[in-house]
Amino acid sequence: MTRGTTPSFPSRPTLADVARVAGVDMSTASRVLRGDSAQRVRKETRDRILKVAEELDYRANPLARGLRTARTDTLGIVVPQLDNPVFASAIRGAELAAAELGYSLLISHREPGAAASSIAKLSQTNRVDGLLVASLDDDEVLRSDLASARVPYVLMNRILPGAPLSVVLDSRAAARRGVEHLAALGHRRIAHLAGRAQGFNALERLEGYREGLAAAGIPYEERLVATAGYTAEGGATAMRALLPQKPTAVLAATLVSAAGAMGVLHEAGLRIPEDVSVVGLHDAPVAAMLYPSLTTVMMPTEEMGRVAATMLIRLLAGEHPEPVPPLPPGALIGRASTGPASR
Amino acid sequence: MTRGTTPSFPSRPTLADVARVAGVDMSTASRVLRGDSAQRVRKETRDRILKVAEELDYRANPLARGLRTARTDTLGIVVPQLDNPVFASAIRGAELAAAELGYSLLISHREPGAAASSIAKLSQTNRVDGLLVASLDDDEVLRSDLASARVPYVLMNRILPGAPLSVVLDSRAAARRGVEHLAALGHRRIAHLAGRAQGFNALERLEGYREGLAAAGIPYEERLVATAGYTAEGGATAMRALLPQKPTAVLAATLVSAAGAMGVLHEAGLRIPEDVSVVGLHDAPVAAMLYPSLTTVMMPTEEMGRVAATMLIRLLAGEHPEPVPPLPPGALIGRASTGPASR
DNA sequence: TTGAAAGCGCTACCAC
DNA sequence: GTGGTAGCGCTTTCAA
Numbered sequence: 001m002t003r004g005t006t007p008s009f010p011s012r013p014t015l016a017d018v019a020r021v022a023g024v025d026m027s028t029a030s031r032v033l034r035g036d037s038a039q040r041v042r043k044e045t046r047d048r049i050l051k052v053a054e055e056l057d058y059r060a061n062p063l064a065r066g067l068r069t070a071r072t073d074t075l076g077i078v079v080p081q082l083d084n085p086v087f088a089s090a091i092r093g094a095e096l097a098a099a100e101l102g103y104s105l106l107i108s109h110r111e112p113g114a115a116a117s118s119i120a121k122l123s124q125t126n127r128v129d130g131l132l133v134a135s136l137d138d139d140e141v142l143r144s145d146l147a148s149a150r151v152p153y154v155l156m157n158r159i160l161p162g163a164p165l166s167v168v169l170d171s172r173a174a175a176r177r178g179v180e181h182l183a184a185l186g187h188r189r190i191a192h193l194a195g196r197a198q199g200f201n202a203l204e205r206l207e208g209y210r211e212g213l214a215a216a217g218i219p220y221e222e223r224l225v226a227t228a229g230y231t232a233e234g235g236a237t238a239m240r241a242l243l244p245q246k247p248t249a250v251l252a253a254t255l256v257s258a259a260g261a262m263g264v265l266h267e268a269g270l271r272i273p274e275d276v277s278v279v280g281l282h283d284a285p286v287a288a289m290l291y292p293s294l295t296t297v298m299m300p301t302e303e304m305g306r307v308a309a310t311m312l313i314r315l316l317a318g319e320h321p322e323p324v325p326p327l328p329p330g331a332l333i334g335r336a337s338t339g340p341a342s343r
Numbered sequence: 344m345t346r347g348t349t350p351s352f353p354s355r356p357t358l359a360d361v362a363r364v365a366g367v368d369m370s371t372a373s374r375v376l377r378g379d380s381a382q383r384v385r386k387e388t389r390d391r392i393l394k395v396a397e398e399l400d401y402r403a404n405p406l407a408r409g410l411r412t413a414r415t416d417t418l419g420i421v422v423p424q425l426d427n428p429v430f431a432s433a434i435r436g437a438e439l440a441a442a443e444l445g446y447s448l449l450i451s452h453r454e455p456g457a458a459a460s461s462i463a464k465l466s467q468t469n470r471v472d473g474l475l476v477a478s479l480d481d482d483e484v485l486r487s488d489l490a491s492a493r494v495p496y497v498l499m500n501r502i503l504p505g506a507p508l509s510v511v512l513d514s515r516a517a518a519r520r521g522v523e524h525l526a527a528l529g530h531r532r533i534a535h536l537a538g539r540a541q542g543f544n545a546l547e548r549l550e551g552y553r554e555g556l557a558a559a560g561i562p563y564e565e566r567l568v569a570t571a572g573y574t575a576e577g578g579a580t581a582m583r584a585l586l587p588q589k590p591t592a593v594l595a596a597t598l599v600s601a602a603g604a605m606g607v608l609h610e611a612g613l614r615i616p617e618d619v620s621v622v623g624l625h626d627a628p629v630a631a632m633l634y635p636s637l638t639t640v641m642m643p644t645e646e647m648g649r650v651a652a653t654m655l656i657r658l659l660a661g662e663h664p665e666p667v668p669p670l671p672p673g674a675l676i677g678r679a680s681t682g683p684a685s686r
Numbered sequence: 687t688t689g690a691a692a693g694c695g696c697t698a699c700c701a702c
Numbered sequence: 703g704t705g706g707t708a709g710c711g712c713t714t715t716c717a718a
Contacts, residue, residue, distance in 0.1 A: 024704075065695080067711065069697065089426070263632070285599075407712040410711080412694085
């Protein structure tokens, strides 16, 4: 009824207040409160200022500071979707690393096809010092978006020819690992539900799939590969198309496409894993929610965010961080969806 | 290798630049560029300024503006987790509503138990004008967090005694709707996987469950209710405990607990829906990924974010928005997990 | 209808 | 070791 949530909100103390109460000049107060490295301040004075600031519950106004220094100590992170475990955990990693290094994170959730590029929006308005960018867009689109960036950036989960700083996962190794697991279980007819036809990660995974087959001495057959995209429906459609090939195992590019494929297998009366084993790439809680629970290859998505944020902050500090190699996959999480080949 | 992502970044033009090029005073340029309502500016002058601003690609520096006006036109939104469809879509709704009203959204992902409350952090540093708060914390914890808020706020998805402005979903009606569906299919032994013991939504859903039973003339039996919390494991444990009661149908508080329960039913050799029907509350893509696909009651989570943002902005404008009643559930989405009672 | 000027809160340079 | 002060880019009286 009343503005109960809007009580008084007394205005915050300013640096001038602290200085006055402590009996020093603003500039001195600024020096100590800012943690100036060249601390040419007497310990006594220092302590007094700190004490007053504490008592007054002083917080520097980041707007004023930013206006003055032309820095915000804030990183923008642009992701195409929030409710995607990959991006959610990349955000978490970036957030942790950023916080450790004194930066905040401004999360921007830009749905593909959003009118205005948030890359432009974030970077052109002095809100962030740098950008962490994940994108599902085509190279051309992303490139033109990035062209409008007025701050340094680091890409996550993809590369873009011409953009030197990217942090990616080793999808190829992950796919190979999944195939190896299946091959070790005796499977020979291993199908692959691929991602987008031209996506960076999709191509890498396909390559890893082939490497895994080769290592097991299994010939590659094109008709055992179908493009599933990144939706459950895509996974279902692709699986349906693959059924006539009678695979005994399936390597799905994502958890979502794995789920779609599993639904089709159930419908077709095929038992998992007795008739068909399924492996998905990436690990997230949803893997355990499927039936049967899905065997996955864990991917270091949080680490990706962490590394990307760290690189970006280095870049902002004027360093020239070296490109990092693709982050190797984590362990294979054996659950109930994989078993020995029996046919 | 090189700082390829850090080219020149020419400094942005300032208002002074625009004014100079247009041959007017800064104050005049400010008036027109800001869209001052009392536009006491000659059209000719106006157009000239606009044209110059356009040519120079001028963007007001939000830091400077914020410093001057003590407003940021930014709302903070605090959620306990990102990869939760409920919060993800609430964020989307809030973002859309905020954008329409000229506000940006600063997303803060505060994991429970995070050292510093992001409520305090966001609101005490002049970064946001107001806060949208979702929280899974206990009343006491949340209350003390909010006590440190220096800006107006609106709660989402829960109430807190003493905090007048909340936007919640009508979980009670949703639960009732789920039970009605099951009862209409002939089920009489309907179990309920409840949420947290004392949570606001959990209690509401339990109430709705009882109402639904009552409406169908089914007596309430306490032993058909188990607390499942909000994890798949919790759902599994609760379902396991309920099995001896031989329910023919289950109303799960969330999709996640429904998934856990379904796993247990599968393990127990019970067919879904032939032996046991399952309904989950909330709808999200994961419902279609489960096997069999889950019948759900859709909840207006995006609308919740939209309404909350709108209320908050009204509050900031000095209006006194009326509390809104719980948002009614959407349609029941019939999928494969429910069928007629056969025993 | 337009201009002049103060000042938001802070940092950083220079003087003492 | 500390103080004075200009000025970041903008909005907003107040004058003209």
